[in-house]
Amino acid sequence: MSKAANLTVNAVWSKYAQGLSNSRFIATDIFPIIPVAEEDKAGKIPLVSNEAFEPSQSKRAPHGKTPIVNGNPITGFATYAAELDTLAYGIDITERKGKVLDLYKHGTNVVSNKVMLNREMRTAALVRNNALYTSGNTSSPTNKWTNTVTSDPIADFETAFGVIETNVGDAALKIAFGGKSWRAFKKHPIVHAMLSGNSTKVITPEIAADILEVDQVIVGKSVYIDPITGARTDIWGDDVIIFGNHPPAGTQTLYSHAFGWTAAVEGFDKGPAINTFTSEDELVEYVRAFIWEDSIFHGQIMGYLLRDTNA
Helix, strand or coil, X not given: CCHHHHCCCCHHHXXXXXXXXXXXXXXXXXXXXXXXXXXXXXXXXXXXXXXXXXXXXXXXXXXXXXXXXCCCCEEEEEEEECEEEEEEEEEEHHHHCCCHHHHHHHHHHHHHHHHHHHHHHHHHHHHXXXXXXXXXXXXXXXXXXXXXXXXXXXXXXXXXXXXXXXXXXXXXXXXXXXXXXXXXXXHCHHHHCCCCCCCXXXXXXXXXXXXXXXXXXXXXXXXEECCCCCCEEECCCCCEEEEECCXXXXXXXXXXXXXXXXXXXXXXXXXXXXXXXXXCCCCEEEEEEEEEEEEEECCHXXXXXXXXXXX
């Protein structure tokens, strides 16, 4: 039996912990979770070549030979190695009397949010890194969106859409806004000018998706506290990530053509798993959160990074 299977998981607290991530974090919207067996917790994914886009002579003369394509399906590999992220929160016996539910909820909230915050920061560090994208798949608007007189966010998006379409054809797209970029976008007069048929005059992510003709718009508003300066810092800043949609749920595998994945060991693929353990003297009980995964960024060609949208 695997080590993962031997872990006793508290289903009640795990369900509570997993529910915390629905509206707070966007990492797994960008890199959806794909379960992998524990024995496959490290591996590599083939990178498919462009041969499907390359024209070939296919005409056959009478009694002639069928033209042959000399296949070159793989251009390389992306590697991954799932690592265990785990944190525990201690509840002393002198503190928990009469407060069991509140303290267990608080401890579960703290440790699960911390491991999910680490995942969010790890994913953001990848998809906000200009150097990791295919050449030509990043830009920074010359006219920043906070300058509403000279900027045109819609034109900036059209440029990005054109690049992705040139790379991979007609891809269904999603957009992840950093919170600062979102605030500038939703207030921009050019965007509001496209709301003539909307009586509310309020830009929501759903309305933005309609305006931009994409499958979904999501907004990252998570922050972290810098351990050195103590300053609160936006994880997603004023960047926007446009990326190719993923295959429908139930059809996804690590080998599906996609922007990226979160490879999670089976049993840890629903979100943080929670269990408890006690100290040797049995005076402290700990609530512990686990995620066992790695983020894989391998589909840069079907993504586009709009950096520093604001002044």
